[in-house]
Amino acid sequence: MSNSIQASVLVPIHLGNKRLDKIAAELFPDFSRSRLQQWIVDGKLTVDGETRRIRDKMVGGENLELDVVLEAEGDWEAENIPLEVVYEDDDIVVINKPSGLVVHPAAGNYTGTLLNALLYHYPGIENVPRAGIVHRLDKDTTGLMVVAKTLQAQTQLVNQLQDRSMGREYEAVTMGVMTGGGIVEAPIARHPTSRTKMAVAPEGMGKEAITHYRVLKKFNAHTHIRCKLETGRTHQIRVHMSHIGYPLVGDQTYFGRFRLPKGISLHLRQELQTFQRQALHARELSLWHPTTDEYMTWDAELPEDFQKLLQSLSDEQSETYEDLDY
Structure with a gap:
């Protein structure tokens, strides 16, 4: 390169x-x-x-x-961290990020990040700003990310993010039963007192943030939803869902005080208590290839812990219906 x-x-x-x-x-x-x-x-x-x-x-x-x-921006070290590569060519690489992997080095996380892994697997990428990273996923959010291998590809991908032609869809599990889908249009800014959090900002402040969501399945006290981002603010889905009263399962930052639905089985209680991350997965990614201009789409299956959570919620619902059959 x-x-x-x-x-x-x-x-x-x-x-x-x-x-x-x-x-x-x-x-x-x-x-x-x-x-x-x-x-x-x-x-x-x-x-x-x-x-x-x-x-x-x-x-x-x-x-x-x-x-x-081109020169490397930082003095980050390359690390042999395994990556699940969904797609790769001379211009881009699409990664299925696991839970627990920080995307970019920052205070407290200078090593062991996706950036460190990219430098190991693609040494030439060190000359691309931020090692080709154009968008991020939170540490405990799983799913698809695209990384640019060249400065030209990075510029094109950033343009797609800005003009909203890049498609990003997520699946999530929320607390509470939604009546239906909708759109959340609420600006987001840094939380006024907690600098590690984001929050819906007062009118006229913050950056524009728009999330479309639809219901995939309703459970007794939870909802499985699909979200489509029109904008890409930090923690956007987590903040928006909490804002409308349906925080994500396992989201200790925006959940507030942890509470369990009444009357649930011991099995579901244990599943909810041990699900120690936000139930959020970047399921689908679509973009125009920066060189060929071909429209491409990738889909990443839900990770095992997410599927296990959905199965537990489904089992609980079936048990409730059976109890009423008398």
Whole structure:
């Protein structure tokens, strides 16, 4: 995987009288405008062989030359951590993330993360920002993630996230019985007092957050749902479901005080008490391939603990119906 980028292009006359950074963004669409601006400042994107300012206007006919050697962003270590690869080619890799795996190093988790694993399995990815990671899943959320192997692929995938053309669907189990599906449109911001949590923000504050959800199955005191993200805020599904009164099973951050439904069997009681993570799985991922422009979709089966939880809820419901058959 090459870590150098060389490209040269003439500014067409019709783009004359525009700023250099705006013209560069049109002529080098594989890279973000902010990255191009930094390359202009660093002298890695020149005009007729000379360094120019971001806001300088072109007249047309100039030669823009890009000469960049990508460098690793951090000093993270590669670690031999197994990964379940669902799909892979020269541009992207799709991972089925297990529970307990942190995506990106941070305070308290500098090693043992998905990023460390990616550096081991794909050494060349160290020259891509954040080792190609374009979106995240919480530590205990399972399921599908896409990682870019090149800077160009990363730019395209980030654009899809921003224009909402990337599809991400999740399955979850909530406390309480929903009457039906719906849409939650509630902005999300950092919690005012707990910095590790997010919260629905007052009107006019926070970032736009939209979650579509539908009911897959109702149980005696729980609901199995499917969620589709229109936006991708931190902890979005967990915050939104808690906000409307249906927190996710096992979500110790947004559940509030742990409580069990009345009259449940000992088996279900033990299952709920031992399910020590939020019941959330990134089930389906869809995107436009950054190079071939092919629309691709992947599906990841529910993990064993999630299936076991659903089976226990189903067994409990069957037992209740049998009790009423007299």
